[in-house]
Amino acid sequence: MDMQNLLLMRDEIVLTAILLLMLVAEIIIPQKHKKSLVHFGLILFLIYTIQSFFPQNTGELFGGSYKTYALAHFFKAVLAVGVMTILLQSVEWIEQKLLPYDFTAEFFILIFSSLLGLNFMISAGDFLMFYLGLELSTMPIIALSAFDFYNHRSVEAGIKYVMLASVSSAILLFGVSLIYATTGSIYFEAISGAMHLPLLEIIGLIMIFIGIGFKISLVPFHFWAADVYEGAPTVISNYLSVISKGAAVYVLMTLLFVTFTAFQKEWDYIMYGIAILTMFIGNLFALRQKNMKRFLAFSSVAQAGFILLALLSHDELGVKAIIFFLLIYIFSNVAAFGVVHLISLKAGTENMDDYNGLYQTNPRLSLILMIALFSLAGIPPVAGFFAKFFLYSAAASKGYYLLVFIAVVNVTISLYYYLLPVRAAFLRKSENPIPSIKSDFYSKISFIFIMVGLLVLGLYSGVLEYISQMSNIF
């Protein structure tokens, strides 16, 4: 292995480097200049984001443990952009809540290492790398969700997340050991050649599915989602609902389409049931939420159900639909959570009733909220419509018409609750609406970027063509 080969993992190397630089900066920057750590972290991450768009060779390292190919590289860049917007939105929160306790550098280090774990998970070539990546991505986020130290709710979110995440990863590991017993290898390539489906192997696969389904918050394993999203700081809920969920969906997709192809038939039965359950339960629970963060949590559970539609089609169309949907979903959910974050930081409320009359005092914020929720619901002019459309066509191309019909029924339900905050902001009047909020420079940049992205992705088809060029991962 020479230097040229090692550059295949350029994303991870740069990310590790900026992580270590952050550690050093924490030590050498004197106490009275701690504020500059925020800008330092942002600049470092901007460098990482920009480099992740440069083209990269494809290949594998460490005897097949680490693989990189065009789609994985593209998806890492998408995650980097998502994290960048989240960091931009969180600047003011960091300065208010973390700077006085001197935890700025820790926040950046934890976020970076979690992203590093996700990157390793995406390009894993064996179960060891996959498991290490999964744990590396989960543990910093557990610590971060309990980061609001003197808030009981935040600590409670941390407890719930650490317990349930550990159990789910233990179940996943047991599944991996069963697969190892039947196939005699932990490498994905060797496994996919050696599968002959005894009962033990099917049990193992179901256990692995439970472990990943927990991260995506599919329905029988979704109980943690609402509690953790509500209790954790909003920045972290945002990260959990888009970045870590998106990466887990990507991994599930590659495992399913490339590695466990022998398992396809059994798999489709499970997916069919879970997709229906996830959509209905996510939507019906979202209807009765009054807290905006819980509301967005259940909406993201329902969105996970829609993604499963495309996982039923085992071909390039499915890959294309999933990646495009994740891209749009990251943008729209970051925008929605960003507005909720800003309002909860400045006005101290997360209750939907307090959003009454938001349009009179904050017209721009309510417009952003409206576009984001329309995109999540899938209303035509915004990008979300096309994303959902491709998911349906991927499922319909394999003849799952009934499932598509059920999904459309669910979209109708979801339209109702996505319009509730919009109605509160635009149509309801209020005695004392949320006062006019002046957002800082960084949030403005991130909101403008997301809005442009959402509108461009909805109207311009070049991105979709770019994705479909790379979507042959089989």
Add this chain to the structure above:
Amino acid sequence: MIEGVSLFEILSLTTILFFIGVYGFLTRTNLIAMLMSLELMVNAEAVNFVAINKYLSPAILQGQVFSLFIIALAAAETALALAIILHLYRLTENIDVKEVKQLKY
């Protein structure tokens, strides 16, 4: 490889150990006891990997390496969980999960 003990017996043992852990996790309400049950589950897997490696494919040490990583990560996970539990104890003077109930529905 142990004389007179088949892989089947070892796997039965680890499966029983794993499900004792699951049972303990579901029935205990003390967070420390839940953490101990979690350790049981993880240790069952570590034994699983070593035994399968030794009996079925002794030439390549994939399983044994895997079990080393499992032990390290289980320790890290426990440390993190204990830190959060301690913090909860400082806030509420209680580590019973039934009292952790501010976030609901």
